[in-house]
Amino acid sequence: MNSQITLTKLYQMKKKGEKIVALTAYDYPFAKMVDESGVHMILVGDSLGMVVQGETSTLPVTMDEMIYHTRIVGKAVKNAMVIGDMPFLSYQVSIEDAVYNAGRFLKETGAAAVKLEGGAAVSNTIRAITKASIPVQAHIGLTPQSVHQMGGFKVQRDEERLLSDAREVEAAGAFSVVLEGIPADISRKITEAISIPTIGIGAGPDCDGQILVLHDLLGLHDRHLPKFVKQYANLRKAAKKSISSYVSEVQNGKFPSEEHCY
């Protein structure tokens, strides 16, 4: 176990009003950079389906793929809490499956916790997984695995339901909850109403912490970016420029030059 960030530390941060910084990662080199930059939580998100595997939703991602990516992230991380994201159908079919699959993250990777999507509807599942001593982060609001039921990736505005979902996942034992695609004023009310840290994505500034998808933040792809994303770099442009230079240098005989020869 590498993590310096414990559940106790996260609760203290919420109490003191210190912002929790979370980010996704899916492989060793990026996970190392994210960890070295002082991020507190690294989520190996099932967003990997969309930003790494080229899928149009997170639905095709499998348990074995999540285990593979979480294991290589786990090897790179020394400080942050690594959280494995439970993919579609890994926890919806039965509570037994859910506990077993959640346990695989802790047993086979460097993860210290798991995340799963849903509010009141998955509270019994959260209860069973936490009973098996596996910390669970819940995820409410815009839950991408329910894209078809929601009729698209849409902001969720039912305040009463969102507040009740947040209270239910807290009561079921979740140590934290991701609030995705929720108007800022509702996220603020949820953050004030519960004692576990809220981590926002498209949920305004008043959550206890923030999370973004690494590939969105770094500009690593040319997909549509939602309004809530701030792109801090355009690494796709930089990478393409470097690759094009390599292509033309090989073609015009400039590479390899003498300094790259034995």
Ligand code: KIV
């Ligand atoms: O899969 C993911 O990356 C996520 C975050 C966007 C919260 O669920």
